[in-house]
Amino acid sequence: MLKIPEIEIGVFGGSGFYSFLDIKEEFYLNTPYGAPSDKIVIGEIDGQNVAFIPRHGKGHTIPPHMINYRANIFAMHMLGVKHLFGPCASGSLQPDIKPGDFVICDQFVDRTKGRLDTFYDGPKTMHVSSAMPYCTDLRKIVLESAKELNISTHENGTVVIIQGPRFSTKSESRWYSDQGWEVINMTQYPECYLAREMEICYVNISLITDYDAGIEGHPEIKPVTYEEVMKVFNENNDKLRKLLFSAIPKINKARSCLCARALSNAAMN
Numbered sequence: 001m002l003k004i005p006e007i008e009i010g011v012f013g014g015s016g017f018y019s020f021l022d023i024k025e026e027f028y029l030n031t032p033y034g035a036p037s038d039k040i041v042i043g044e045i046d047g048q049n050v051a052f053i054p055r056h057g058k059g060h061t062i063p064p065h066m067i068n069y070r071a072n073i074f075a076m077h078m079l080g081v082k083h084l085f086g087p088c089a090s091g092s093l094q095p096d097i098k099p100g101d102f103v104i105c106d107q108f109v110d111r112t113k114g115r116l117d118t119f120y121d122g123p124k125t126m127h128v129s130s131a132m133p134y135c136t137d138l139r140k141i142v143l144e145s146a147k148e149l150n151i152s153t154h155e156n157g158t159v160v161i162i163q164g165p166r167f168s169t170k171s172e173s174r175w176y177s178d179q180g181w182e183v184i185n186m187t188q189y190p191e192c193y194l195a196r197e198m199e200i201c202y203v204n205i206s207l208i209t210d211y212d213a214g215i216e217g218h219p220e221i222k223p224v225t226y227e228e229v230m231k232v233f234n235e236n237n238d239k240l241r242k243l244l245f246s247a248i249p250k251i252n253k254a255r256s257c258l259c260a261r262a263l264s265n266a267a268m269n
Helices: 015-020 069-079 136-148 170-178 188-197 226-250
Strands: 009-013 025-027 040-045 048-054 083-092 107-111 158-162 183-185 201-210
Touching (some): 009 226, 040 226, 083 136, 083 188, 083 226, 107 188, 136 201, 136 226
Parallel strands (some): 009 083
Antiparallel strands (some): 040 048, 083 183
């Protein structure tokens, strides 16, 4: 029988993250919700064990609407993860947020459909607050580290999550931009909310790769292409590596945030 290691820090991300880690162990892990996107990889960052799952699979074979988000989060829960980093490639909806920038989101707007987005399907019912969906303590740590490293970072932002795998039309993108939302992505929901249901601290790091379908009133800003996304994302990988190596040692294992007690008043009696 597989002996599951105790790991307090986890990371979701792309396949390129493997190059960040001194890999110590890899194994498959099944959950009550099925298999995660790929093997669990246990590596080391600054002397601390870290669990990693590529959310799209190692070869980016799973599109965003087909990811088993519940299995991915529950696998982290089974490992004992309490602090979870969710870096992701994202588009900008505002001209001042440029490709190459990072945005540490503090809010989301869900525009997905049909995704399995709770662990509580009954008979036990829980209504977990998502008023402040991202861990305030982890956000502070990431922002502090980004400032120390001189990474161009926006301290707040609302990410709108679309179903994918298609990109937005120009009309959709204009609508999102006109709402004042900053970031667009395909994977943040239900990933971040499921982490809250498991009382896991979760922080999003949006790696801005493009301007979505362009920005209204800025004809010089062109719509996104997959090639441009990957070019900028690869350029951002080194910055992300430095950011995580700086942030992870700052984590305080004694948690006082809302995440740690998210279920305390969520049950329907």
